[in-house]
Amino acid sequence: MAKLWLMPFMMSNWRASAPQLAYYANAVRTPSAVVFTRNTSFFNKLPAEDIWRGVTAVSNAGKKRGRGKGTGKKVAKDLNRGQTIGLGKSNCIWPGLNAPIIRGNELTHQQKQSENLDREKSIISLRDSMSNFKLMKLNPIDRGWSGSKMPGRSIGPPDAVGEENFNLFDTRVLENKIVFIMKGNMGRKRRYSVLSVTGNKSGLAGFATAKAPEVRTALRKSKNRAGQKLISIDLYENRTVNHDFYTAFGKTKIFVFKKPEGHGLVCHRAIQTICKVIGIQDLYAKIEGSTNLQHIVKAFFIGLMRQKSYEDIANETKLHIVERQMAKNGFTEIKASPLQDLKISENDQIIDFMQFTLGNKIVLRKKKTPPYYVNTKGHYLFECKAEKFRNQSIVRLHKLVNSYT
Secondary structure (H helix, E strand, O other), X not given: OEEEOOOOOOOOOOOOXXXXXXXXXXXXXXXXXXXXXXOOOHHHHOOHHHHHHHHHOOOHHHHHOOOOXXXXXXXXXXXXXOOOOOOOOOOEEOEOXXXXXXXXXXXXXXXXXXXXXXXXXXXXXXXXXXXXXXXXXXXXXXXXXXXXXXXXXXXXXXXXXXXXXXXXXXXXXXXXXXXXXXXXXXXXEEEEEEEEEEEOOOOEEEEEEEEEOOHHXXXXXXXXXXXXXXXXXXXXXXXXXXXXXXXXXXXXXXXXXXXXXXXXXXXXXXXXXXXXXXXXXXXXXXXXXXXXXXXXXXXXXXXXXXXXXXXXXXXXXXXXXXXXXXXXXXXXXXXXXXXXOOOOOOOOOOOOHHHHHOOOOOOOOOOOOOOOOOOOHHHHHHHHHHHHHOOHHHHHHHHHHHHHO
16 A cells, blocks of 8 residues: 655746745644555466567457458578477476466565476477477277367366365266357457366266466366365265256256166266266166256256165155065065154055156156057068067966976
8 A cells, every 4th residue: 555645746847935934844743644556467477478469469349350361471491390388307497487477465576396297298289299209199988079179088086185185086078168258458369168077976076267377277177176065975876876856047948767687877978977977877868858068967966965775765755665676576675764754544556656756757758659660561470479588477487398398
């Protein structure tokens, strides 16, 4: 805070009397106005590259009017190609060149950076590209959803916080896009927005969104924030959800169904990536409405957190929960019972468990059109021959009958 005193500008040829000099002397000693000044601006908050871009760049409106035609000319030979200020053997931070002068309320001092393997690899790839060196293609397992783009790819576990580390965690990128923000001094500024999810494949996961001027910074911030926002998710037999459920966020509606072992993940690729990170192996999900990626992620996590155990559902409905397993010839098993054993009268109805967990919602399913060969005589004979092999229990009885005859 700077203190300013009010005093008129005194010319060299101006003469004052003794009372006037005494008056101005008292005015100098006693402050009559206090002005608050700001010691920071975008000149000392941004690195040199961004400041020079703001000086030399032309706005989009100016480009349309023919301004800045000479700014985009390329130099015949770039002598600094493959070299970055502050990266190399010394690997230092230089305030005003590769880092802002002020970060927050603290001055940035020259210091040595921590070793970053990703930056070293980027420098090596740039130098190799100067000698026409082609990088090898990604492994199909690690290539993500489409080609060499980031969504679907693994970026490793979050960074350690003190003594706590995330060795068993794996982070996957779900969305990587470019967004713009309007600044009063820099104009239209480009940033990268990254949405990622991390988990230990044992029911512990979290997701977060981060923005930064560079892709690497946004990826690092996103995975570290996801590691700070972990959610514990209850799994059934460590492979699927507890029950079917309906969830929604915004205009996105998701119907999730519990499936038996070996079914796999039949769902949207974003939900499939989240399930692999959490540890869900068998699941079917149907999306209705908007397919906004961030809404899909939020809706799915809301549904996972709202799951109920069999005991909670039994106490809420005051009914026994019984599961009939068709793979075991209709074997029934009691999963949970209410705290107080209640007798069901004849007028009581058995509640459909699936409709109870879905909130009486029905999935929109289109009616399948029969193929062209359904009404033919040959297909009718084929169905008659294959009838005895249609169900597993009937096939067992048929084999037992044939063994005794």
